[in-house]
Amino acid sequence: MYIFWNFTRIMKDSEKNYLFELDKVSKRFRELRIEAGYTSQETFAYDKDLNRVQYWRVEKGSNITLTTFFKLLDVHKISPEEFFKDF
Numbered sequence: 331m332y333i334f335w336n337f338t339r340i341m342k343d344s345e346k347n348y349l350f351e352l353d354k355v356s357k358r359f360r361e362l363r364i365e366a367g368y369t370s371q372e373t374f375a376y377d378k379d380l381n382r383v384q385y386w387r388v389e390k391g392s393n394i395t396l397t398t399f400f401k402l403l404d405v406h407k408i409s410p411e412e413f414f415k416d417f
Contacts, residue, residue, distance in 0.1 A: 349391075354417060355399075356391040362406045363389075378405045 368374035375385040380401075388394055388402065403413060 352391045352393060355394075356389050358413060358416075359402060360389050362408070366406070380405070 363371065363374050366374070368377075371386055371389055372382055374380075375382040384398065388398065400410075403410060406413075
């Protein structure tokens with residue numbers, strides 16, 4: 331946690347907001363996985379034919395491409411509007 335805090339100290343305020351939003355996106359994908367009945371990221375990625383490491387990065391809050399984002403929406407069978415409804 332110290333490394334994250336130290337890193338955010340030198341970031342611009344607008345960049346901090348992006349980290350907060352990425353965290354919300356990652357938590358939402360985690361919620362969707364759990365709602366689908368998966369406790370394991372690895373099993374979910376395998377069953378859905380996703381790269382295991384890439385999916386781990388999504389839930390970790392790493393920056394993802396729009397292609398990855400839309401692929402995950404397709405896997406969960408939800409629209410962008412549904413995904414962002416509680417943001």
